[in-house]
Amino acid sequence: MFAALANPQRFMALSRWFAPLLGAGAVACALAGLWLGFAAPEDYQQGDTVRMMFIHVPAAWLSMFAYACLAGASFFGLVFRHPLADAAARAAAPLGAGFTFLALLTGSLWGKPMWGTWWVWDARLTSVLVLFLFYLAYIALQAAIEDETKAARAGAILALVGAVNLPIVKFSVDWWSTLHQTASVLRAGGPAMPAVYLAPLLLMGLAYTLTFGALWQVRVRAEVWRRRAAVLQLRNAG
Amino acid sequence: MLDLDMGKYAAFVWPSFAASLVVIGWMVADSLLRARKWRKAVERLEQDAPPR
Numbered sequence: 001m002f003a004a005l006a007n008p009q010r011f012m013a014l015s016r017w018f019a020p021l022l023g024a025g026a027v028a029c030a031l032a033g034l035w036l037g038f039a040a041p042e043d044y045q046q047g048d049t050v051r052m053m054f055i056h057v058p059a060a061w062l063s064m065f066a067y068a069c070l071a072g073a074s075f076f077g078l079v080f081r082h083p084l085a086d087a088a089a090r091a092a093a094p095l096g097a098g099f100t101f102l103a104l105l106t107g108s109l110w111g112k113p114m115w116g117t118w119w120v121w122d123a124r125l126t127s128v129l130v131l132f133l134f135y136l137a138y139i140a141l142q143a144a145i146e147d148e149t150k151a152a153r154a155g156a157i158l159a160l161v162g163a164v165n166l167p168i169v170k171f172s173v174d175w176w177s178t179l180h181q182t183a184s185v186l187r188a189g190g191p192a193m194p195a196v197y198l199a200p201l202l203l204m205g206l207a208y209t210l211t212f213g214a215l216w217q218v219r220v221r222a223e224v225w226r227r228r229a230a231v232l233q234l235r236n237a238g
Numbered sequence: 239m240l241d242l243d244m245g246k247y248a249a250f251v252w253p254s255f256a257a258s259l260v261v262i263g264w265m266v267a268d269s270l271l272r273a274r275k276w277r278k279a280v281e282r283l284e285q286d287a288p289p290r
Contacts, residue, residue, distance in 0.1 A: 038240045048244040052251055055258045098265045106254040113250050211262065218269040225276035232283035 008084050008224055019217040026210035033203030040196045052110045054200050057185070058208035059102040063131060064166055066096030066212060070138070071163040074156035083227070084220070086152040089159060090142060091219030095212055097135035103128060115179055123172035124180035131169055134162035 033054060043050035070092040077085035107125070108118045119125065138155050145151035168175075173182045184192045191198050244251040 035240070038242060040241075042241065048241070048247045048251055051244075052254050055254060059258070094268070095265055098261050102258055102261050105257050109250045109254045109257075113247055211266075215265055215269045218273050222269070222273040222276050225273065225280050229276055229279040229283055232280065232287065236283060236287055 006082055006084055011084060012221060012224060015217040015221055019214045019221070022210045022214035022217070026207045026214060029203050029207035029210060033200045033207055035200075036196075036203065037200035040200060043197075046114060049110055049113055050197065052106055053197065054204045056103060056106040056110055057201060058205045059099050059106060060128070061205055062208045062212055063096060063100035063103045063128065064169060065209065066092050066099055067131060067135070067159075067162065067166060069216070070096055070135075071159050071166075074159035077152055078156040078160070084224070086148075086156075087220050087223035087227070088216070089152070089156065091216055091223055093135055093138045093142070095215055095219070097132065097139065099208070099212070100128065100132040100135060104132060111179075120179050122178040122180055123176040124169070124178050127165060127169040127172050130165055131162070134158070134165065138162070 037051055037054040040050075042048045070089050073085045073089035073092060076082055077089055104125075107128075111120075112118050138158055141155050141158055142151050145154060172178060173180055185198070185201065193201075
């Protein structure tokens with residue numbers, strides 16, 4: 001599958017249809033998830049703030065998933081020197097930064113009524129902030145280095161260094177005593193919440209994942225066209 | 239029936255949903271406009287290419 005998608009022409013042909021399909025799936029899942037989310041009863045402890053879970057948790061999942069994609073693409077770009085891998089890494093970074101920003105913002109807005117504070121320097125919140133800074137550093141590095149090959153290599157090394165933070169984000173709530181709760185969906189023994197909350201949460205998680213999948217492909221397509229435009233500009237000038 | 243009355247938590251719940259809509263909306267718009275811009279640039283440059 002990787003070999004098939006690594007061909008830019010084949011990727012452009014497939015993504016032309018696949019990206020809108022994922023986008024349509026994302027809209028359908030989001031509508032169903034929001035409907036079920038607002039139809040669910042308020043939680044006996046958290047009241048109506050429980051509905052923030054349906055946007056906060058998917059954003060937090062995607063902040064990590066997008067970084068895993070960024071690091072994976074960086075690895076392929078660095079080892080196999082494949083230009084589409086560099087384009088994929090470059091395309092994933094702004095999307096991941098957007099989801100991480102949302103995870104931090106909605107988490108803060110949820111924290112105030114539940115914990116009594118907007119922010120606390122506990123291991124989970126701090127490691128997610130570090131993840132956000134890695135995204136910003138990657139984007140800044142790509143913008144700062146003019147030579148695209150050098151920018152891709154430097155960015156890939158930075159992305160792989162930052163990947164060390166992913167298990168820290170995931171397991172921070174288990175390794176240290178944090179104000180943030182431990183995992184309640186992806187945990188041994190199954191999800192720790194009733195189906196009335198789990199169903200909209202999973203639907204919204206799928207909607208966010210499909211949104212990322214669709215937009216990632218659109219941005220890779222833009223990157224392929226940008227490089228094609230640069231080649232054509234040189235050819236026309238010569 | 240949908241419960242849209244967030245009561246005393248409205249000041250936290252609705253800004254969260256609004257911010258999510260704005261950021262995801264920005265990501266969609268930026269991605270589509272970026273793709274459109276470079277596709278158009280390639281089309282223009284292919285038209286301007288000197289005959290071989």
